[in-house]
Amino acid sequence: MEPLVSAEELAGLLAQPGSLVVIDVGYQLGQPGWGREQYLAGHIPGAHFVDVETELSSHRSDGTGGRHPLPEPEDFQRVMRRCGVDADSTVVVVDQETMLSAGRLWWLLRHHGHGAVRALNGGMRAWTGAGGVVSTVEPEAASGDFKANPGGLPTVDAEQIPALLAAGGRLVDVRAAERFRGDSEPIDPVAGHIPGATNLPASQLMAPDGGFLPVQVLRERLDGLRPGDAVSCGSGLTASQVLLAADAAGLADVALYPGSWSDWITDHSRPVATASRAT
Known part of the structure; x- marks a missing residue:
């Protein structure tokens, strides 16, 4: 689908x-x-x-x-x-x-x-x-039979990131470039990125109208992303957005780091990199 x-x-x-x-x-x-x-x-x-x-x-x-x-x-x-x-x-x-x-x-x-x-x-x-009709009527709560069976898409956690990178996998951080570099951090208490990560701002996948760019353009901008790689952001939301774009471009089996940067920095022993240094 x-x-x-x-x-x-x-x-x-x-x-x-x-x-x-x-x-x-x-x-x-x-x-x-x-x-x-x-x-x-x-x-x-x-x-x-x-x-x-x-x-x-x-x-x-x-x-x-x-x-x-x-x-x-x-x-x-x-x-x-x-x-x-x-x-x-x-x-x-x-x-x-x-x-x-x-x-x-x-x-x-x-x-x-x-x-x-x-x-x-x-x-x-x-x-x-597009002229779509809107309503202000809120529907009544329903009673579906959905069953949650987690594990359908891959994830990685902080403990798995070093091994992923050591094996040649990519961790793609999709935050804005200034946050990735550590020049600015308006949300989280620590600025920078996970050492070894690369940066692809999610904004580069978006069209001016708020939707995604055409599929062929998404493929070009996501070139290099491979099965087994992982995507992170600040807290997992923007990374999910990028994984949706990747799926639209036909790229599957790319993992989400659900906690992303805001999880990584909860352990002060984990290293932090900026544009000019790593600690």
Whole structure:
């Protein structure tokens, strides 16, 4: 199944009978409640809302796992069932326009064994731009039969990163270049990157309209990414966005470092590199 769907194609799918589930995951880092506010102001008719911070992330008291640890499988299963996801459902995930939070839910569903999932390329901006109808009516909670079976997509953790690099694999950090270099760090308490990582800012994969660039361009910009490599970012969200782009470009079996930089720096014994030095 193609991982991306256009607004025009989605409109056609919504007009057909079948088990299509639309989930809105609008999100803005550092602005709790923003996504739900946008959803209530107008969403694709029938879409359920899921919150990235409270429902697509877990919260660990010891701080490990970074800023957005993966949700526990039973919690994720409960949320997807509330949205009406069944084993045979096709799920379309939607955010406002950046593909960031859509990438998170796309990855989580695939990782937990649900293959029939697509992301609306360009999000709500593309939907309304194409004349798509919006609704302010929130659907009732459903009771799907989705079962979470984690392990469908590869992951790596901090302890596996050194061996991956030593074996010739790549760790691609998709944060902005200034954060990777350590020139600026507006979010996490330590600036820099994991020694041995390379940098490919996720912004280089995005079109001005908020969707991904054409597939052929994605292939060119992701050239060199191979099965067994891994992708990281600040907390796992942008890395999921890039893995969605990679899948659209036909690149499979690339691992996610779920905790990413915000997890790496929780252990002060781990080395840190900047543009000019490593410690």
